Amino acid sequence: MTALATVRIPLSTGITINACQGGPRTGRRDPIIFLHGFPESHRTWRYQLADLSQDHFVVAPDQRGFGRSDKPQDAADYEAHEIVADLIALADALDIRHFSLVGHDWGGAAAWLAALTHPGRIRRLVIVNAPHPLIFAKSLIEDEQQRAASQYMRAFRSPLIEQGIKAMGLEAFFEKSFGPHVDLAKIPERERRRYLEDWSQPGALTAMFNWYRASKMEVPAPGEQASLPAWTQTPFPRLAMPTLVIWGLKDKALLPIQLEGLGGLVDDLQIVTSATAGHFIPWEEPATVTCAIRDFLDLDLRHP
Template sequence: MQALREERIALSTGITLNVRLGGEGEPIVFLHGFPESHRTWRRQLADLVRDHFVVAPDQRGFAASDRPAAVEEYEADKIVSDLVALADALGLHGFTLVGHDWGGAVAWLAALTCPSRVKRLIIVNAPHPLVFQKSLIEDEAQRGASQYIRAFRNPAMERMIEAMGLETFFEKSFGAHVDLAAIPPEEKAAYLRDWSRPGALTAMLNWYRASKIEVPAVGEDAELPLWTRAPFPSLSVPTLVVWGMKDKALLPVQLDGLHDLVDDLRLVTVEEAGHFIPWERPEVVTGAIRDFIAETPSP
């Protein structure tokens, strides 16, 4: 059986990432979201390492990877640059890219800007940037569900989390969106250790602070940003979107219009799963990944 290992890999971007990787064969890169780490993908990695080269970094600011101090160091183009630099460091010209939550946001952008590198795109409960921004202006339910973004951008949020305690933050950040029985005790302990690292909370929250997505307050008059009214590039990369339909943060409106923005789209919806579907229904996510790779031409 192929073994997984962890390495710290220094990138040309000046960032060193902690990376879980192993196996042989066609490469798959996995990007996690907030407030997680490579551990999001533990079940997928354990399965797919049997016949693929799998790579799952702790993205900058998370877990054991570097945590630059400035907010602007978490802008999306810099995160995409980390991805490309990691692929370069591993000698990967083309790869299948999988992303969940913030990792999915990075994956959408990487596929749009680096289609020669991203051979297949797999998105797990992460909104397309154009659909998301429009929904935050035009859809009252989605705007209401996204008010946590405004809260996370609050400069006092770190102090609020420290005051409530990391145990309570764990229950709020996961427990509101997933049955905590799906999170083994050792995984919870690992997350609490990661969040206790110096500067960890600020680094994770800086992803929200650096984002250019506009989130108006509930009831606030708001107009669509100019960029959303301009022609938006269509994505030509074969794309699979896996969506837990009970997601309370990213509502099913995020699936509206995707076929107009993606030339080759496959959609798998899972009625009995929410935002953290890699934890709730890992076998469904892994199966969807395997099916998609089998159905699409080898890069």
């Protein structure tokens, strides 16, 4: 087995990413690629990587704009197709043809899209507190509670957000980012320092918020009259690959309504929930996530 290590990987998309990888490259088990969300890095998956690398080859990149990966400053560089292109380029760079894909938050959004657009590459899909694009788009129009919970997206698209964070300081931004969602005492000091170091890099704040600026998801203001986007009213492709959705039900940003109707969009669906975890369940309740992923992936071995 190859021990976990961080490496720099140039991609055919023109950027170089920082990634944590390790584990055996041979055997029956497919490699696993993990995609983190905002405002994190590959370390979102630190507990899962340590466990699953015992018998899987695992790769967790700092996605473009995050951690120690390249940070383009143009919002257009963060459109969804660019993010998915990075994923496929990463798999190609590591000579990985087929893989299981795990995504949380924005990483989950990328994982949903990758599964829809590259189903031949992804054997199994694991989504952690990240809404299906069709359900999310509809809920932002039709559900006032979800719309209210998503108003932060409008704030994060503001051209003034970076100035506001610099004025308040990164320490205060850390508390505002995580405080409403998790007991800050659950974040070890060494992890807090890593966040602050990553966010302090030149261009880091703009790069992270460009994920929101590039998103085409419509987020009306509370009470604003809005119609469903045209694309939500046309037939939407179903996913055929086995899919596991893990959800911390105390998530204040992505409400349990995001689980409603998933069975109509995914042919082979499992859902695992936690009543005690919130949005950052991968490190709030790591055993819940790791065990669910392991059980899900082991189905391939029990039913070859």
